[in-house]
Amino acid sequence: MTETAPRARRSDATRAAILRAARERFAADGYERATIRAIAADARIDPSMVMRYYGSKEGLFAAAAEFDLRLPDLAAVPPDRLGETLVRHFLARWEGDETLAALLRAASTNPGAAERMRLLFADQLAAAVAGFGTDPATTARRAGLVASQTLGLAFTRYIVRLPPVVEMAPEDLVEWVAPTLQRYLTGRP
């Protein structure tokens, strides 16, 4: 029973510190500009430790970019408040966790990160939209439209930082964007 009772190993703290620093650097600089050396310096450990724990830069990114949207069960949401619920949820999720910003920046230039983004879309967003009961033939398309607006909001607010989008209060964004998502989810073109 060497593994059945997980004892907090000393290295766990180091692993966590590396992941935290990696998310920050990948979020701020993207995949190519974020260097293992810089990440290690932030985490106050030796660069070779990163390689030891995560094998390669790609392995480190894969671990750091693990992201759960934590979408609510859309079938339990009042049908006329789907858009509002989604925008509010996305905003809260992004502002509290920079992992998505890291994934978004990296996906622009790194093929592996882009593939991860597509998987996140298919496994989480498209799956949630498919589960609440509109015409199955159009759910993928509806989910894609929702992604185009929500990722565009994230891109302009957190990556490019367009001043008017950055300055809008979360509640103002909800007011403006919720009807868009509502129509993409339940409307006809």
Added chain:
Amino acid sequence: MTETAPRARRSDATRAAILRAARERFAADGYERATIRAIAADARIDPSMVMRYYGSKEGLFAAAAEFDLRLPDLAAVPPDRLGETLVRHFLARWEGDETLAALLRAASTNPGAAERMRLLFADQLAAAVAGFGTDPATTARRAGLVASQTLGLAFTRYIVRLPPVVEMAPEDLVEWVAPTLQRYLTGRP
């Protein structure tokens, strides 16, 4: 009068070939992964020529990322067809010129490219929206919302390439997205 009668210099063809290759590489790989060596190889010239003509990698990008949205005069568009006009225009503009894809990819990781994106937004999109006559106090915000949807569409369709967004026909996209832009431009939240 050594310059008043511009004679086609031999080097002009080389300059143009470099720019074309640079746009392709920047659009496909982003700023960091696109190398001067690869661009020079595409243009069938020596890498040192790129430095000679454009001074540095940043100077080359600045020249290659020059982009004119060529927005129509919104004051001349029927007020209830503003959204439709804009989506159609953006789609046509993007599919015919990869410069915006290059700018979009680079803006994710390169601070200079992001600044360029903000300038393009302020000087062209925000200016066009301000010129057609809604409440001046809200025009910047309306332009920001339009950017969030249009850049999100470009990001999901040309950069991350989410399958459902890639597969939608331009006319379907117009049908779905036009009402969104129409409301951002002329509606109340």
Added chain:
DNA sequence: GTCTATAATTCGATAGAC
């Protein structure tokens, strides 16, 4: 105007002492 040669960095990754 074009190209060769190379300088000066910087990076990811490895080997091995302790």
Added chain:
DNA sequence: GTCTATCGAATTATAGAC
């Protein structure tokens, strides 16, 4: 488990021959 030392490759940029 942690760190020192370093390898090998790739990059931007420069100096200078032709």
